[in-house]
Structure formats: structure tokens, C-alpha cells
Amino acid sequence: MSISISENERRAWDRRTPYYLRVRDHLAGLIEAGTLAVDSRLPAERDLSEAFQITRVTAHQALIQLEMEGLIYRLNRRGWFVSPPRLRYNPSVNVSFTRNVTASGRMPGTAVLGRREVASTPWLREKLGAGHDDTIYLVERVRLIDDRPVLVEHIHLNAKYCPGLLTLPLEVSLTDILEQHFGIQLRRASVQLHPTALTAAQAEALGVSAGLPGLKISRAASDQNGNIIEFDQEYWRHDALEVHVDVAVDALPRHVGSGDD
Amino acid sequence: MSISISENERRAWDRRTPYYLRVRDHLAGLIEAGTLAVDSRLPAERDLSEAFQITRVTAHQALIQLEMEGLIYRLNRRGWFVSPPRLRYNPSVNVSFTRNVTASGRMPGTAVLGRREVASTPWLREKLGAGHDDTIYLVERVRLIDDRPVLVEHIHLNAKYCPGLLTLPLEVSLTDILEQHFGIQLRRASVQLHPTALTAAQAEALGVSAGLPGLKISRAASDQNGNIIEFDQEYWRHDALEVHVDVAVDALPRHVGSGDD
DNA sequence: GAGTGGTCTAGACCACTTC
DNA sequence: AAGTGGTCTAGACCACTCC
Numbered sequence: 001m002s003i004s005i006s007e008n009e010r011r012a013w014d015r016r017t018p019y020y021l022r023v024r025d026h027l028a029g030l031i032e033a034g035t036l037a038v039d040s041r042l043p044a045e046r047d048l049s050e051a052f053q054i055t056r057v058t059a060h061q062a063l064i065q066l067e068m069e070g071l072i073y074r075l076n077r078r079g080w081f082v083s084p085p086r087l088r089y090n091p092s093v094n095v096s097f098t099r100n101v102t103a104s105g106r107m108p109g110t111a112v113l114g115r116r117e118v119a120s121t122p123w124l125r126e127k128l129g130a131g132h133d134d135t136i137y138l139v140e141r142v143r144l145i146d147d148r149p150v151l152v153e154h155i156h157l158n159a160k161y162c163p164g165l166l167t168l169p170l171e172v173s174l175t176d177i178l179e180q181h182f183g184i185q186l187r188r189a190s191v192q193l194h195p196t197a198l199t200a201a202q203a204e205a206l207g208v209s210a211g212l213p214g215l216k217i218s219r220a221a222s223d224q225n226g227n228i229i230e231f232d233q234e235y236w237r238h239d240a241l242e243v244h245v246d247v248a249v250d251a252l253p254r255h256v257g258s259g260d261d
Numbered sequence: 262m263s264i265s266i267s268e269n270e271r272r273a274w275d276r277r278t279p280y281y282l283r284v285r286d287h288l289a290g291l292i293e294a295g296t297l298a299v300d301s302r303l304p305a306e307r308d309l310s311e312a313f314q315i316t317r318v319t320a321h322q323a324l325i326q327l328e329m330e331g332l333i334y335r336l337n338r339r340g341w342f343v344s345p346p347r348l349r350y351n352p353s354v355n356v357s358f359t360r361n362v363t364a365s366g367r368m369p370g371t372a373v374l375g376r377r378e379v380a381s382t383p384w385l386r387e388k389l390g391a392g393h394d395d396t397i398y399l400v401e402r403v404r405l406i407d408d409r410p411v412l413v414e415h416i417h418l419n420a421k422y423c424p425g426l427l428t429l430p431l432e433v434s435l436t437d438i439l440e441q442h443f444g445i446q447l448r449r450a451s452v453q454l455h456p457t458a459l460t461a462a463q464a465e466a467l468g469v470s471a472g473l474p475g476l477k478i479s480r481a482a483s484d485q486n487g488n489i490i491e492f493d494q495e496y497w498r499h500d501a502l503e504v505h506v507d508v509a510v511d512a513l514p515r516h517v518g519s520g521d522d
Numbered sequence: 523g524a525g526t527g528g529t530c531t532a533g534a535c536c537a538c539t540t541c
Numbered sequence: 542a543a544g545t546g547g548t549c550t551a552g553a554c555c556a557c558t559c560c
Contacts, residue, residue: 018547021472045526055549055550057551060528061548068458075558077557078557092509188510191505192505193454195499197331211282243455245452245453246449247353247450247508249448306546316531318532338547339546340544340546524560526558527557527558528557530554533549534549537548539546541542541543
């Protein structure tokens with residue numbers, strides 16, 4: 001793999017620009033120009049360090065930077081690759097991951113990691129609005145786009161509303177299962193999200209190394225009767241999605257002149 | 262600063278646990294236990310490397326890890342500090358940053374970086390639903406919580422609906438200004454967000470180093486007449502907020518048995 | 523077996539902050 | 542002047558993947 005640095009780039013680099021940012025800029029340029037296609041491999045760290053006359057540590061730092069920006073991803077000890085575009089995700093429309101991915105012209109996948117009954121905790125009972133004696137199901141799955149794992153999810157369900165669910169095939173639509181077997185239609189959801197770092201367990205499920213940036217999305221969904229059916233915790237690759245949501249701004253009483261925005 | 266590693270910790274560490282994760286675990290424990298209070302400084306990198314018998318590079322890597330998890334933040338060449346809790350932010354309720362921060366028992370702040378008319382671009386006209394001849398205002402501000410910058414925002418407004426806005430004091434509530442001076446009530450918003458890395462300019466405005474993780478939030482807000490008034494782009498510190506939103510799930514026609522969720 | 527990234531050492535100089 | 546993080550060098554060994 002040959003790497004060439006253009007004169008334009010050399011001129012753009014301030015003498016005080018850290019080397020790792022120069023490498024970053026060079027690679028970002030190749031990616032934006034399409035010279036490096038989606039999912040194609042970047043030059044090896046040792047090649048980059050030779051081309052830029054820097055050490056591998058510095059080349060590695062440049063790649064970390066690009067990873068944080070969501071431009072590239074890595075496959076453990078196989079190399080660095082150009083990230084595909086983000087999936088648009090609207091929690092009030094895209095109840096179905098699979099349908100959303102398909103509509104984007106890409107290939108969805110699901111792997112079930114586990115299914116079992118779990119002991120309820122005060123925290124879990126509060127999230128599900130469940131009683132002390134309610135049975136709680138837990139379904140753990142990984143979702144993929146074009147064979148690349150993008151999120152791991154832990155779905156807690158109140159067994160009261162879907163008895164026997166764990167015996168059904170869970171590689172398919174949970175929403176469909178709830179509707180067809182139990183007459184449940186999800187109507188409202190309370191969604192929370194924040195940036196985080198992936199733990200070792202989550203990273204392993206996604207086939208990446210621990211500590212990478214991620215986005216945690218929690219969602220409590222209730223049905224047409226106002227019962228909370230499921231509480232879902234999703235850990236997304238930070239570079240895999242773009243959240244869209246339309247909201248009505250509540251017309252709250254305002255203290256005129258309270259001096260803020 | 263003395264650093265001591267407990268026997269429990271030593272036992273918990275697998276022989277193959279990387280050193281930088283051991284340091285991470287140790288510090289995370291101190292933070293969660295409250296031994297290290299919010300906004301207090303961590304031991305210097307050189308002290309950590311001595312205490313753990315590792316090099317500074319490895320100690321630095323542990324701190325980077327904690328930063329990505331949102332547990333700590335850094336002040337340029339001054340040290341590493343324990344992060345305060347995240348601000349809860351609900352785009353359909355918290356139209357006011359200041360009011361939201363105040364309600365959380367913390368102190369909000371605003372600094373105006375710039376205010377000017379800007380040339381419209383096709384992209385901007387589309388976002389604002391504006392015509393070729395519409396004048397566009399740009400307001401750039403930094404918002405602070407307890408004197409710590411947490412976001413930088415670029416607000417584009419269609420001057421047609423708020424002529425002369427730039428001559429008003431902009432350190433206060435834009436929402437209030439729109440309502441009191443122009444009779445505008447924001448009623449709907451279209452919100453997009455995704456994890457990103459902060460650019461050099463954004464990082465400088467937030468007083469942090471470039472390339473740190475961040476969350477980009479874009480919002481187009483329209484008034485009681487359905488006119489798009491403003492298009493806002495916010496770049497948040499990734500550790501500063503937690504987004505909450507309640508959504509109604511659209512009852513879309515479903516293809517029964519289409520095999521997804 | 524060759525190639526790749528994962529991790530680490532033992533230093534170094536620099537820019538900036540604090541005193 | 543002393544202390545801090547920011548960046549970098551020139552190596553090294555390891556675990557894993559690919560062929």
C-alpha cells in the first residue's frame with residue numbers, strides 16, 4: 001500500500017499541528033473523496049508510520065481519533081475499515097429495526113444471545129411498573145446491518161402480558177410476536193439516551209474492543225391499555241446511527257421576563 | 262497524593278487484564294464511592310504511573326478511557342477532574358436551557374460568541390424553509406453549567422419573522438425574545454442527534470482539547486403558524502447530558518408476518 | 523509463518539498553568 | 542521555578558487472523 005502526501009496538505013499543516021492530526025486529516029480526506037470506499041481496509045499502522053516518518057504509537061493515535069469521529073471502525077487484529085453511513089432511527093416511527101434497515105437498502109440481521117426468566121429488582125419493577133410477584137422475561141439479542149453488529153439489546157418484558165413468550169422463535173419481530181400472540185399494540189414509548197463507553201461484555205457482543213464510544217438508548221414501551229410491556233436497553237456503536245425525532249413543544253406557563261431561553 | 266490498591270482489587274484483576282484497565286477500575290471505584298468528589302482533581306499522571314509501576318503513557322491511556330466513559334474531564338494542562346452528573350434534557354419540555362439548569366439546582370450561564378447576518382445556502386434554505394431573498398441571522402453562543410462550558414450552539418433564524426433581533430441583548434432567553442418582541446410561540450421541533458467528535462473550533466469554544474467525544478443535536482423549530490423560525494445546531498460535551506423524550510408510536514399499517522420487529 | 527493490531531517500556535521535549 | 546498534561550521516539554512482546 002503506497003501512501004502519498006499532497007503539497008496542498010503540507011501547506012495546510014501548521015508547524016505546530018500534531019503529527020497524529022496530520023495523519024488524521026490525510027486519511028479523512030481519502031475517505032471523504034471516496035478514494036477509500038466503505039468497508040475497505042486502511043493501510044496498516046506500520047505502513048502509515050513509515051510513510052509519515054512517525055512511530056506506530058502516533059499512527060495508532062490518529063486512527064483512534066478517526067474512530068472517535070465515527071469515520072472508521074476496527075476488526076480485532078484484522079485492521080481498520082471505513083465506516084458505512086449511519087442508520088436513521090426515529091423511535092416514534094421505526095418500531096421495527098429490520099424494516100428500517102431494509103428500507104435503507106441494507107441487510108438486517110439478528111442473533112439471540114440469551115432468553116430467560118430473571119429475578120425482579122426494585123429498579124426493574126419501577127421501570128416496568130411491575131408488582132413484587134410479576135415474572136420478568138429477559139431477551140438478549142445482537143442486531144446487525146450488512147453482517148456488522150451495530151447494537152446489543154437487553155429486553156425486559158412483564159410476563160403477565162406475554163406468558164410463554166420465551167418458547168417462541170425470537171430471531172424475528174418482537175413487536176409482531178406481541179401483536180399476533182398476545183394482542184398487544186405498542187402505542188407509547190419513553191426514551192432516554194446518552195453517550196457512553198462500551199463495557200467489556202457489550203464490546204465482546206459487538207465484536208469490538210472494550211471501551212469504544214457508544215450510545216445507550218433505554219426505552220419503556222406501553223400498549224393500548226397503558227400497560228408497560230417492555231423495558232429495552234440498547235447499546236449502539238456510536239458510529240452506526242443518527243436519531244431523528246419530532247416533538248410537540250408543551251405550552252407550559254411561562255414567567256415572563258424570567259430571563260432565560 | 263497517596264494511592265493505595267486494595268487486596269480486593271488485586272484479586273479481581275485477571276493476569277491478562279491490561280494495566281490501563283486496572284488503573285481505570287481503581288479510579289472508577291474511588292469516583293463511585295465518592296472518595297473523589299465531583300470537580301475534584303485526580304492524582305497527577307506521574308503519580309499514578311509511580312503508584313502502579315507503569316509508564317505515563319499507560320496511565321494516560323487509563324484517563325482517556327475514563328474520559329470516554331464520561332466519568333472524568335480535563336482542563337488543559339491543569340489536570341483531570343471528576344465529572345458532575347449529566348443534565349436531563351427533554352426537547353419537548355425543556356425549551357429553556359436556563360430554566361432546566363436552574364430547576365436542577367445548578368447555575369446556568371451564557372456567553373455570546375457572535376451575531377451576524379449570513380449568506381443563505383441551499384442547505385440552509387432547505388432547513389429553514391426559506392426563500393432565496395430571505396435574510397438569515399446567525400447567533401453563536403456557549404452555554405455553561407456551574408461555570409463549565411457544556412455546549413456551543415449555532416442558531417440560524419429567518420429574519421423575516423424577527424427583524425432587528427441581532428440588536429437585542431442575546432445573553433438571555435431567545436425563546437422569550439421571540440415571544441415578547443415578535444409574538445412567536447415555538448410549538449413544534451424536529452430534532453436530530455448523533456455522537457461525534459468535537460472539531461478544533463468547537464473544542465476551543467468549550468475550553469477542551471480537539472477530538473473529544475461529543476453529541477451533536479440539530480433542531481428545527483416552528484411556531485403556531487407552522488413557519489420554521491430557527492435552525493439550531495448544538496455541540497454538547499458527551500458527558501454533560503442525558504436526553505429524555507416521550508413519543509407516541511405511529512400506528513402504521515403492518516405487514517403481518519413480514520418477519521421482523 | 524507472516525501480518526495485524528493490543529499493549530507496554532523508559533525515556534524526552536514542549537506549552538501551558540500555578541505559585 | 543515547579544508542576545501539569547500534550548506529544549513523540551524507538552524499540553519490544555503478545556494474541557490473534559489470514560493464508
